[in-house]
Amino acid sequence: MTAKWEAVIGLEIHVQLATRSKIFSAASTAFGAEPNTQACAVDLGLPGVLPVLNSEAVRMAAMFGLAVNAKIAKRSVFARKNYFYPDLPKGYQISQYELPIVEHGQLEVVSDGGGRKIVGITRAHLEEDAGKSLHEEFSDQTGIDLNRAGTPLIEIVSEPDMRSAKEAVSYMKKIHSIVRHLEISDGNMQEGSFRCDANVSVRPAGQEALGTRTEIKNLNSFRFVERAIEFEIKRQIRVLEDGREVVQETRLYDAGEDETRPMRSKEEADDYRYFPDPDLLPVVIRSEVIEDIKRQLPELPAEKASRFRLEYGLNEQDAEILAMNKEVAEYFEQTVRKTSADTRRVANWVTGELNAALSVDNLDITSSPVTSDMLAGLLTRIEDGTISGKIAKEIFRSMWAGEGEADSIIESKGLRQITDTLEIELLVDQVLLDNPVQVGQFKSGKDKVFGFFVGQVMKLSKGKANPQQVNSLLRKKLQ
């Protein structure tokens, strides 16, 4: 982006709540059932049926609000958002409009420069999800599956506080982390449990008034959010630099083409005609209930990160990475509990070696072939000097490949560190004997050659020699 322009981004994130039953009916919310087998009369909008609100959906929305320091409305109201679409059975979506359950929250995110900034959360409201339209199944027809219709959602609306695609992704990741920690959503983006609409506009740097915005709908991965926003910013700048005007419209991101394009079905003018749903009464939450929910809130990522810094002496970055994902944090703490190894070493291994292996194999930490027990066993062996860090990486790869635990691999492959001074001395002598030229260089003052000798000894020992001992023996011999 050229410095001449500034992008302004706000996100609307839809989070499916992990209730067992739907928000207004007693049908199951489980994913992946045969089409329309989990759509009851209420979900289908048959004549005469009525909605009754799920208590768990209300509790989860309040939990989210408390987690982002928002105000929980003592009285919130459901409204109807009226529009026709085949996957919207009643011709209206039950949502919240004037009085949402959550308002005025905030969240700290990583800003572009790597610093911190606060993103405002305007509101989060409860609503029902729509069904799914399947366009590919038939040649000239669209198939409608209403299993998803009525699944509870919270729609989290941010202030237009973000200035780059990266900031938007950072914000979205934080929200994802929070809902996972609260266990109010599975956050599964492939299954659509966590999806995002981005409002993007561009204005000349320094200008206060906002430019015309476009809305990019249904972004269901962090990468797509980043790509779509980046594309859209560039597109809008191009339009403005060409002296044209940005059209306020709804666009879709095409991942294949890596571009956004206008959404055709949204061409007809919308006027949602919101009004309070007469089938539902105002939702009243007493302060005691809010206090109660507050007391039961689990530790949140930000709290966890600061505890990790204090309790384990981690740096800010490691603490935050580990605390971001609930399962990663659990893995880390389990490992710490099972080993005497330095906590910073544990952190390095989890964020480094383990994390890299997981992403190569595209695995979730909960299905890691190296369990926290196994990692703890390995790190203990580094700590007690049985193996070196380098050998440990090799053992880690073996464990990853399913060859067993650290101790048995050390034994079967004979990877125990050589700490016998005599044995190391023999190796050192051998190296000095084999490299007379370098010995000469060292003696004439080229200190840098020292590293070469260490490397050669380690190589000769197949990495098993204790590096400290190698060092001191070499020094002694070369003096």
Place this chain on the structure above:
Amino acid sequence: MEELSVRQLAQGLAHRQFSSVELTRHFLARMQAHRHLNAFITEMGEQAVRQARLADQRIRSGDHGPLTGIPLAHKDIFCMQDGKTTCGSKMLDNFIAPYDATVVQKLEQAGCVVLGKTNMDEFAMGSSSENSFYGPVRNPWNSDCVPGGSSGGSAVAVAARMAPLATGTDTGGSIRQPAAFCGITGLKPTYGRVSRYGMVAYASSLDQAGPFGKSALDCAYLLQAMSGFDDRDSTCMDEPVPVYPRKLDRSLRGKVVGIPDEYFSEGLDPEVRVFMERAIAWAEKEGCIIENIRLPNTDLAIPAYYVIAMAECSSNLSRYDGVRFGYRCREPKNLHDLYHRSRSEAFGAEVKRRIMIGTYALSTGYYDAYYRKAQQIRRLISEDFNKAFQDVDYILGPTTPEPAFRIGEKVDDPVTMYLSDIYTISVNLAGIPAVSIPCGIHKGLPVGMQLIGNHFEEDKLLNFAHQYQQATDWHTRCPPGFE
């Protein structure tokens, strides 16, 4: 048999003077004999006889209540798995509900026998039962006249002695006005007294189901069986249900009856006024204290009501889109065509008119001026009643400004048609109960009076109505030719 009260019918069944099957066949025969009134959309002869047999078994085994084996008719707005539920619309001409409305379920459990589904204004939108896909319903007192609406078919079924009891729904007077036009008793309960589950919605914040019967006592039995908490309706209140039939014998001495000036203004037919004055005189004689009261916002009730009802219906009727049930146009070219043609071909003119106005009233730029304004006026009207009920037990007045009008007389003039609901509409806005009882006959057409009570005081209303009916015989009058 058709002149017997519900209590007498129950006694006859209990003492084996006749069986439920005999009773049912008797009423089915009367239904067939009076088909020209067009009171029924669906006659359910076979199922009814089957249900009657079951009821007879229950009576024989001693497992029965006051309504077991008693036939009744349901307004065709209540979803029922047996037969179709049309709501008077082409849209639902092919619709067989996959579930029973709570009211239907409760009455089935009580052992009632369903004779059929009654004709009505399409989606309950109307005051004359002329707006039905199945043709207009005729008033048994004069077949050139309307029976009132929207529950016209149910009122006619009871008035013409085709059913001892019938269910109806009342959104702006749809039980009380046809009860008045047909010379029977009809009660609109407190909003939240009877479950709305399975009752096809017209205007959700106003709709309420209630009973029709020849007398207050008959209505008490039916209301008893219909009422009560239902966890499938968020707006259904968890209030205890009194045993209504046992609450009717109390004296009215010392009760304060409020007479609102606004219900006796210039629009009132002078003959109707005379009957009202007689009823007031009776109440005074019974020891009631008569007080003049004011309900100052009455004239605003009709516009406020129509804005709210039309706004709610425009949204409630969006689900009729030709996708999951109901009418679908032939060979839709695309989605737009599917929606527009299915809805336009299957909705009648009045339904479309209300959807159009309701859509307009909710649209951007108009919401505050129409919908919000109407909801504010609704509060004023509700407060008028709250204030009145601090001083009075009852509010008494005419149910309608005049008796039944002629078929076709008002169809082309929506506003005049809407104005015929002037005395009944405020009650729905406030959510309070009211009963209409016959109190005279003028030029061969019945006149009804309306008694309004405070929230959940149906028992008090039925008490007053019953006492009045002990002293008068208007409720026993049968339309000529239907004896």
Place this chain on the structure above:
Amino acid sequence: MSISLEEIQKISLLARLHVSAEEAGQYAVDLPGILAWVQQMNKVDTQGIEPMAHPMDASQRLREDTVTETDQRSRFQSVAPSTEKGLYLVPKVIE
């Protein structure tokens, strides 16, 4: 007051009702009449009055989060105009 034919068309689009030219002409007469009559509401000042959405001053009852509905697809789809492979069918929608 008056309502233009364009406005009638806009409302009919929002309401998904097909309105013929003849009907539109009728609406252009009917609707302003009804709306003008409705505007008698303006004779009372309602500033500061809380709109009343429900006749009862009660709050929403909440249900327990339990699944009690079972699969009734074939029953529900027996009243549907067009289904295949368990899906409701509509003319192709282009997004």
